[in-house]
Amino acid sequence: MACHTLRNSSFRSISAFSNLAGSSSNSSVRISRRTASLHSGCSRRAVRISSEDRLQVVQFQRQGFVFSRLAPYCGWQSFAEEALRLWQTYGELAQPTVIQRIGLRFINRIDCPREGFALKDYLVGSPESPASLPLQREMFLHEDTFRVSGSDYSVHLIRTVRLPQPNADRLSLILGIDVFAAAEELNGDEALRKRLPEMRWLKNKIFFSMITLKAKDLFQ
Incomplete structure (x- = not known):
């Protein structure tokens, strides 16, 4: 499903996202970063994972992180908390050194x-x-x-x-x-x-x- 360099503990933190899928978004957070190094064992440029109901999509990319939510909008608090939770997981995997852009x-x-x-x-x-x-x-x-x-x-x-x-x-x-x-x-x-x-x-x-x-x- 993803690069073999991803740790099991990180998979547990995104266990609600089970399907590799594409989807358009109604609300999204995008963070671009610069990393100290890339995992040499990873053949994918990005991992795109959706929740079981396909209403939430997270993308772990070499050059950034994207979290999206489709309608119905779940409210700001839960949206922001989930975005930050998944961003922390991304940080464990990609180890970004500098955030260059947030949207x-x-x-x-x-x-x-x-x-x-x-x-x-x-x-x-x-x-x-x-x-x-x-x-x-x-x-x-x-x-x-x-x-x-x-x-x-x-x-x-x-x-x-x-x-x-x-x-x-x-x-x-x-x-x-x-x-x-x-x-x-x-x-x-x-x-x-x-x-x-x-x-x-x-x-x-x-x-x-x-x-x-x-x-x-x-x-x-």
């Missing part, structure tokens, strides 16, 4: 009625089509990266609309928010425990500033 990404989907849909009703500051032409929007995709003043955080935003299947009565507004920091001061579990709540607060602040009251009612 927290949430992908939020808001299902909106298809009939009479107008982007401005759900997304603050949404672009409008030229008024002089009878245009009908066929797709929407907007991408930005911002630096947060007074901090080492940056934010990458993706806003898009997923077109509905034929005869479907709803379409989906997708908001992807990736908060990340690249700094060598991130080392140590205590630093990570401090950073994650800060990044979650920033993510929430951005998310609720982007959507209208009508969208908030649908998101509850």
Whole structure:
């Protein structure tokens, strides 16, 4: 299932993850690092393991660690605790010397009625089509990266609309928010425990500033 250099004690700490599987994520923590050495006996570049219900996925990579949770979201406390627990297991195996980047990404989907849909009703500051032409929007995709003043955080935003299947009565507004920091001061579990709540607060602040009251009612 994994490289033979992994210790049995480390396998016990990830015993809830039993299936090698791939999956997209609704929320994820990604930590990139630099290591002192690589295990010469390991032929895999990454190990990808899912829980039995396939709602949680952890990736142990040579250049980093990723923990993801699919919907339904289990709540911040349990998500953060599980991410930190698995990060400690990864640390035992990979022995990282420097954390180069930490990222927290949430992908939020808001299902909106298809009939009479107008982007401005759900997304603050949404672009409008030229008024002089009878245009009908066929797709929407907007991408930005911002630096947060007074901090080492940056934010990458993706806003898009997923077109509905034929005869479907709803379409989906997708908001992807990736908060990340690249700094060598991130080392140590205590630093990570401090950073994650800060990044979650920033993510929430951005998310609720982007959507209208009508969208908030649908998101509850």
